[in-house]
Amino acid sequence: MFEPNPPIDLSSGKYLKLWQGPQHPGITGNMSLELITRGDEVVDCKTHVGYLHRGFEKLMERRTFIQNFPVVCRIAVPEPTFNEYLYAAVVEELTGIESPPRAEWIRTLNLELMRLASYLMWLGGIGAAFGQSTVYQWTVTHRDYILDLFEEMTGARIYHMYIVPGGVRGRLPEGFEDRCRDVLNRVEKLLHDVEKVLFNNVVFKTRTKGLGHIPKEMVDPYGITGPNQRAAGFSRDLRKDAPYLVYDQLEFDLITATESDTYARSWVRYLEMHEGIRMLRQCLDRMPQDGPFQAKMPNVLHWEVPAGETYIKAECTRGEYGYYMVTDGSEYLRRVHVRGPSYTHAIALMEKLAVGTNIADIAGLMVSLHTYPPEIER
Amino acid sequence: MSLKDLISPFYVWQRAFEKPYTQKRPIEDRPGAPRYRGFHMNSEECIGCGTCESICQNHAIDMVPVEGLEQRAGDSGLRPRFDYGRCCWCALCVDICTTRSLHLSNHYAWVTEDPDAFHFTAGTDAMPWNQNSLGYRRDDDYHLLVHDRVEMQALSAEESVAGFDEVMRGYTEEEAVLEADRCVECGICVATCPAHMAIPDYIRTVRKGDYEAGLRLLYETNPFSSTCGRICTHRCETVCVMGYQGDPIAIRWLKRAIVDRVPQEKYREILGDEVEENGKTVGVIGAGPGGMSAAYYLRRQGYAVTVYEAQARAGGMLRYGVPSYRLPDNQLDKDLEYIRSLGVEMRFNTQVGRDIPFTQLLDEHDALFLAVGLNQPSALRIAGEEHPRVLSGLRVLDDVASGKDPGVGKRVAVIGGGNVAMDAARVSRRLGAEVDVLYRRRIEDMPADPEEIRESQAEGCTLVPQAIPVEIRNASDSNQVTIVWGEAEMVADDKGGRPRPVLQEDRMHEETYDCIIAAIGQGGQIDFIPAEFRDRIEFKWNKFVPGDYQQTGLEKLFVGGDIANSRADAISAIEDGHHAARGIHRFLSGALDG
Amino acid sequence: MNTVEEILDFAIDREQQAADFYSNLAERVSSAWMKDMLLGFSKEEMRHKGKLKSVKLGDKLLNADQHVQDLKIADYTVDVEPAEDISLQDALIVAMKREKAAYRLYSDMAANIDDPELKSLFLGLAQEEAKHKLYFEVQYDEQIMRDN
Structure with missing residues (x-):
C-alpha cells in the first residue's frame, strides 16, 4: 500500500498511455490523470496538478486584512463560504475580536446551506459519472434554489463575500426564514427521490460497490478526512470533536459506514445531507432575531494585526479545511497556508485507488473522493 | 441483486414533466435580489474623498476629475471611475464610503458593443441603472470605520469656573492612538486648513507613536503647534469626511497630542537650530501669530529678523485675547521660545508710528512684514x-x-x-x-x-x-x-x-x-502709514488687500493676519506669515517682481 | 417743484452733493484706508446719480410698493461728526444717517402732495434712498458688528 506502483515497461507494447484531463468537462476538470492501461484496465496512474494555480496565498501577502476577504472565497469555487469563515476566524483569533452570537448563528446557517448546496452538486456529479444525468439535472436545479437564498442573503450567488472578520455583513432579509424552510422541504423531498432513482439502482450499486476501496489502515497515513474517512469506519468530525461556531448547541448524528468503497462514501454523504437539513432547521428556529451581527472593529483601512500565528480548522464537505496564518504586527499578513482536503485526496490517494480499476470508472472514482481542483492549488 | 433495485429507478418518470428552473435570458428578464451586488451607482453626496479607491483590492477604482462639477469646500472635485475589467463586485467600496453616496444597483447584465463603456464614472455618466432603487447598500449596523470620537478629559464646569486652569486636559497616549486610528487619510482637510498642514501625515505619526517625526511635520507649515493644538478654529474638522456619519476626527487635539509629548528642551535637537545668515534683514511689525510665523520662516532662510511689538510681551491676541484656561501662557511660550531661540531679535514696547516712524523701518530693512491685527x-x-x-x-x-x-x-x-x-x-x-x-x-x-x-x-x-x-x-x-x-x-x-x-x-x-x-x-489701526504711500496700497473696508505672496503695491511691504484676511483667526495669520516669508524670499532673491 | 423733471433734477443734485461731501471728507482724513473708503462712498453716490439720470431718460424707478428691508440700525446709533480722524464705523454711521434723512425728506414730500403721479415719484425716490440706507446698514452689520 505504501510502496510505489511497480515500474511499467511502456515499450513492451502491452500498455497504452492515456491522459484524462486537464480539459475534462466534468467536476474533476482542471487536473489531469496520466493513466497507463492494459486493455480497459488501469495499471498505473500519475496525478498532475498546476493547471489552476492562481497564487492566492501569495496574493494575500500583498493585501490588507480587509482586502483579503473578497479574495479567499475564490480558493474553492463551489464552496467559498468555508474559506470566508476560516479566514475570518483566523483574523479574529489573532486580533482578539469576538464575533457576536447572532453572527455565529448566521455563520453556521451559511456554512450548512453551503454544505447542502455543495453536496447537491456532488450528488449530481456522482449520478452523472455513472450514467444518471437526470439526477444531475434535479440536484443542480435544487442547488439553484439554495443559490437564490444566498443571493438574497449575501448579494451574490457564488462568491458570497458575506462572512467578514468581526461578524457578517448584514442581517437576514425579511421573510428569509420561511423561504429557506420551503427550500429545505423541497430538497428533502428530492433526496427521497434520488434515493429511489440512484441508490436503489442496480446499475449504480453494481458499479460502485467495491470500487475504490480505501483500507482502514490507509486513512491516517494518507491524511484522509471527512466523509471519505467516515465511510471507512472512523467516527471523526470536527463539528463534534472540536466544535466551533454553534455546533455544540445543535443536535445531529455522525454518519459512518464500514465498506469504504464508492457506494459507502456516497451513502454517507447522502445521509449527511439529511443531517444538514436537520441542523439548518434548528438554526432557523433558534437563532437570535436581534442584537449586533458585527463586533466593534478598528478602522479597517490601516488595520494592524498583532504578531502571532495560528491554525484554525473546520469540517467542510470534503473533510478538514484549515487556515494557518503568521502575522508580524504590520498591516499585512506574513504568511498564510490553506490546508484543503482535496490536496491529499486528489493527488496521492487517487494514484493508489486508480490501479486495478476500469477506465470507465475513473471519473466516478474521482467524484467519489469529492475533490475540488481549485482548492488543491491555492 | 433485488427486484426492487431494478424497478425503483423507474421512479425517475415522476419528475419528467416538471418545468425547468433555468431562465431564458435574454428573452426573460430576471432582476437581481434586492441586495444584489451589481453595477455601481454614486449619488450627489459624494465628495470625492477617495476612500473607495484606497480600499479597492483590485485597483479597479480611479479618482478622476469630472467636468462641470461645481467647486465646493470639502470636495476634492474627483469622482470614482470603475474599471469592470478589474472589479470583483465585493462592494468594499460601498462599505467604506464615508458619505454613503456609493451603492451597487441590482442590475447585473449589460450588453454593449463598446468595450470602453465598461470603464465609467458612476453617478456622473448616464447608465441604464442609475435610477435603480434596489441593490447592495451597507447595513446600518455594519461598520468598517469607527464613528465615535475619543472624548478628551476635561475639567467639570464647577472645577473650571473655580480658576484659570486649562479646561481641556489632553489625550493620554492610548486615547491619542485610538483617535488617530479613525482617520481614513483622505486629505480633504488639507485643502481647507488655511495653512494646508500635512494633517493625515501627522495623524499617522500619532498612530505610530513617532512624535518627533510628527513635530517636524507640524513645523513645516505651522510654528504655533502647541497653540493651534489648543485654540485653532479647526476648519479642517468641519470638512472631515468622518463627520458625515459620525464625529469628525479630533484633528486639533491630535496636533496637541504630538506637542504635549515633546518636551521643549528637545525642540532644537529635533527641528535643528542652525541658521545660515544670508546678510539681508527683514522687519516684522507685530509679534502675534502672523508676525512670529513670518519671523520663524524668514529666520530659517537666513534673514536677520527684527520684530517690533507695542506690548511688553510677544503673542499678540494669543496672549492678550485668549484666556489661560484655553491657552496656558507656558504653552504659548513653548512656541514663541523656539522661534526666538533661532536668533529673532525682539523690540518690545515699540509701537510703530509712536516710538519709531514707519519710514525708518522701511529704510532700515530690505523688506517689511506687517501684521498688526485688529486691536481696536x-x-x-x-x-x-x-x-x-x-x-x-x-x-x-x-x-x-x-x-x-x-x-x-x-x-x-x-x-x-x-x-x-x-x-x-x-x-x-x-x-x-x-x-x-x-x-x-x-x-x-x-x-x-x-x-x-x-x-x-x-x-x-x-x-x-x-x-x-x-x-x-x-x-x-x-x-x-x-x-x-x-x-x-x-x-x-x-x-x-x-x-x-x-x-x-x-x-x-x-x-x-x-x-x-x-x-x-474689532477694527484695525494703521494710521502710522504715511499718506504718501496710501495710493500704492489697496484697501477694502478696514482691511488690506494684498496681492500675490501677501505683497502690497509698496513692494517692500508685505501684510498678513487679521488686518489682511477675512477669516481673522490664528491659523490664517500663521499661514499669511508663512506665505509672506516665501514671498519676501522670492522678492529679495529677484524671483518676484513688485 | 411741480414737474417730474424738476423733481428729478432736485434729486440728482442731492446725489451730487452727497458725492461731493464724501470726496471732500476723503481729502481731509488722515488715515490711508479711510480715504479709499470715502472715495468709494462718493462713487456709490455718483452711481445713484447716474441711475436717476437714466430715469429722466425713461427708465423706471423702484416701485413704491416694493418692500425694502429696514434694519433700524441707523435709528439707534448716535450722531457722529465727520471729523478728520473719522473711523470706518463712524463713516458708515454718517452714511446711513444721511440716507435715512433723504428717505424721510422724500416720504414727507410725498405725504404733502396730492398729484398722484408726483406722489408716486416721491415715494419711488424714497424707496431708492431706503435701499441705499439698507446697503450701508448691511455693511455696518457685516464689517463693524462682526461679533454681534
Whole structure:
C-alpha cells in the first residue's frame, strides 16, 4: 500500500498511455490523470496538478486584512463560504475580536446551506459519472434554489463575500426564514427521490460497490478526512470533536459506514445531507432575531494585526479545511497556508485507488473522493 | 441483486414533466435580489474623498476629475471611475464610503458593443441603472470605520469656573492612538486648513507613536503647534469626511497630542537650530501669530529678523485675547521660545508710528512684514455708551492676562457672540460674576467656536439671543448701569447672507448690571502709514488687500493676519506669515517682481 | 417743484452733493484706508446719480410698493461728526444717517402732495434712498458688528 506502483515497461507494447484531463468537462476538470492501461484496465496512474494555480496565498501577502476577504472565497469555487469563515476566524483569533452570537448563528446557517448546496452538486456529479444525468439535472436545479437564498442573503450567488472578520455583513432579509424552510422541504423531498432513482439502482450499486476501496489502515497515513474517512469506519468530525461556531448547541448524528468503497462514501454523504437539513432547521428556529451581527472593529483601512500565528480548522464537505496564518504586527499578513482536503485526496490517494480499476470508472472514482481542483492549488 | 433495485429507478418518470428552473435570458428578464451586488451607482453626496479607491483590492477604482462639477469646500472635485475589467463586485467600496453616496444597483447584465463603456464614472455618466432603487447598500449596523470620537478629559464646569486652569486636559497616549486610528487619510482637510498642514501625515505619526517625526511635520507649515493644538478654529474638522456619519476626527487635539509629548528642551535637537545668515534683514511689525510665523520662516532662510511689538510681551491676541484656561501662557511660550531661540531679535514696547516712524523701518530693512491685527474694539455707538461702567471685552481680557483686576462686579452683561464675548463672559464667571450674554442673532449664528458656546453655557453663563441693545442709562446706583434692549426678529437676507436681526420696537426690556462688556467686533489701526504711500496700497473696508505672496503695491511691504484676511483667526495669520516669508524670499532673491 | 423733471433734477443734485461731501471728507482724513473708503462712498453716490439720470431718460424707478428691508440700525446709533480722524464705523454711521434723512425728506414730500403721479415719484425716490440706507446698514452689520 505504501510502496510505489511497480515500474511499467511502456515499450513492451502491452500498455497504452492515456491522459484524462486537464480539459475534462466534468467536476474533476482542471487536473489531469496520466493513466497507463492494459486493455480497459488501469495499471498505473500519475496525478498532475498546476493547471489552476492562481497564487492566492501569495496574493494575500500583498493585501490588507480587509482586502483579503473578497479574495479567499475564490480558493474553492463551489464552496467559498468555508474559506470566508476560516479566514475570518483566523483574523479574529489573532486580533482578539469576538464575533457576536447572532453572527455565529448566521455563520453556521451559511456554512450548512453551503454544505447542502455543495453536496447537491456532488450528488449530481456522482449520478452523472455513472450514467444518471437526470439526477444531475434535479440536484443542480435544487442547488439553484439554495443559490437564490444566498443571493438574497449575501448579494451574490457564488462568491458570497458575506462572512467578514468581526461578524457578517448584514442581517437576514425579511421573510428569509420561511423561504429557506420551503427550500429545505423541497430538497428533502428530492433526496427521497434520488434515493429511489440512484441508490436503489442496480446499475449504480453494481458499479460502485467495491470500487475504490480505501483500507482502514490507509486513512491516517494518507491524511484522509471527512466523509471519505467516515465511510471507512472512523467516527471523526470536527463539528463534534472540536466544535466551533454553534455546533455544540445543535443536535445531529455522525454518519459512518464500514465498506469504504464508492457506494459507502456516497451513502454517507447522502445521509449527511439529511443531517444538514436537520441542523439548518434548528438554526432557523433558534437563532437570535436581534442584537449586533458585527463586533466593534478598528478602522479597517490601516488595520494592524498583532504578531502571532495560528491554525484554525473546520469540517467542510470534503473533510478538514484549515487556515494557518503568521502575522508580524504590520498591516499585512506574513504568511498564510490553506490546508484543503482535496490536496491529499486528489493527488496521492487517487494514484493508489486508480490501479486495478476500469477506465470507465475513473471519473466516478474521482467524484467519489469529492475533490475540488481549485482548492488543491491555492 | 433485488427486484426492487431494478424497478425503483423507474421512479425517475415522476419528475419528467416538471418545468425547468433555468431562465431564458435574454428573452426573460430576471432582476437581481434586492441586495444584489451589481453595477455601481454614486449619488450627489459624494465628495470625492477617495476612500473607495484606497480600499479597492483590485485597483479597479480611479479618482478622476469630472467636468462641470461645481467647486465646493470639502470636495476634492474627483469622482470614482470603475474599471469592470478589474472589479470583483465585493462592494468594499460601498462599505467604506464615508458619505454613503456609493451603492451597487441590482442590475447585473449589460450588453454593449463598446468595450470602453465598461470603464465609467458612476453617478456622473448616464447608465441604464442609475435610477435603480434596489441593490447592495451597507447595513446600518455594519461598520468598517469607527464613528465615535475619543472624548478628551476635561475639567467639570464647577472645577473650571473655580480658576484659570486649562479646561481641556489632553489625550493620554492610548486615547491619542485610538483617535488617530479613525482617520481614513483622505486629505480633504488639507485643502481647507488655511495653512494646508500635512494633517493625515501627522495623524499617522500619532498612530505610530513617532512624535518627533510628527513635530517636524507640524513645523513645516505651522510654528504655533502647541497653540493651534489648543485654540485653532479647526476648519479642517468641519470638512472631515468622518463627520458625515459620525464625529469628525479630533484633528486639533491630535496636533496637541504630538506637542504635549515633546518636551521643549528637545525642540532644537529635533527641528535643528542652525541658521545660515544670508546678510539681508527683514522687519516684522507685530509679534502675534502672523508676525512670529513670518519671523520663524524668514529666520530659517537666513534673514536677520527684527520684530517690533507695542506690548511688553510677544503673542499678540494669543496672549492678550485668549484666556489661560484655553491657552496656558507656558504653552504659548513653548512656541514663541523656539522661534526666538533661532536668533529673532525682539523690540518690545515699540509701537510703530509712536516710538519709531514707519519710514525708518522701511529704510532700515530690505523688506517689511506687517501684521498688526485688529486691536481696536468697535464702539457700541448707542446713546449713553460713555457710561464708566461700560467696558470693552478686549480690555477686560487684556487686564486679566496682565494680572490686573478688571473690576467687573457681581452682575455682568456681555454684548456680542464672538470668541471675545464668550471669553469675556467666562472670565467674568471666574471672577465671581453672574453673566448674561446679549446677542443680536440666534445662538446658531454666533461666530464663536461651538465649544466655547457650549462651555460658557456649562459654566453658567446665560445666553440671551435676539437681543439688540438700543440705549444705556444711568442706574439709580452710580456703580451700576442700565441697558435697554429690544427683541429681534430674524429676516432672511435676499443676497444669501446670514439672516439679519430687525429690532421689534414694541418689545423692549430694561435691565441693570454692575457693568456692561461690549464685545461686538474689532477694527484695525494703521494710521502710522504715511499718506504718501496710501495710493500704492489697496484697501477694502478696514482691511488690506494684498496681492500675490501677501505683497502690497509698496513692494517692500508685505501684510498678513487679521488686518489682511477675512477669516481673522490664528491659523490664517500663521499661514499669511508663512506665505509672506516665501514671498519676501522670492522678492529679495529677484524671483518676484513688485 | 411741480414737474417730474424738476423733481428729478432736485434729486440728482442731492446725489451730487452727497458725492461731493464724501470726496471732500476723503481729502481731509488722515488715515490711508479711510480715504479709499470715502472715495468709494462718493462713487456709490455718483452711481445713484447716474441711475436717476437714466430715469429722466425713461427708465423706471423702484416701485413704491416694493418692500425694502429696514434694519433700524441707523435709528439707534448716535450722531457722529465727520471729523478728520473719522473711523470706518463712524463713516458708515454718517452714511446711513444721511440716507435715512433723504428717505424721510422724500416720504414727507410725498405725504404733502396730492398729484398722484408726483406722489408716486416721491415715494419711488424714497424707496431708492431706503435701499441705499439698507446697503450701508448691511455693511455696518457685516464689517463693524462682526461679533454681534
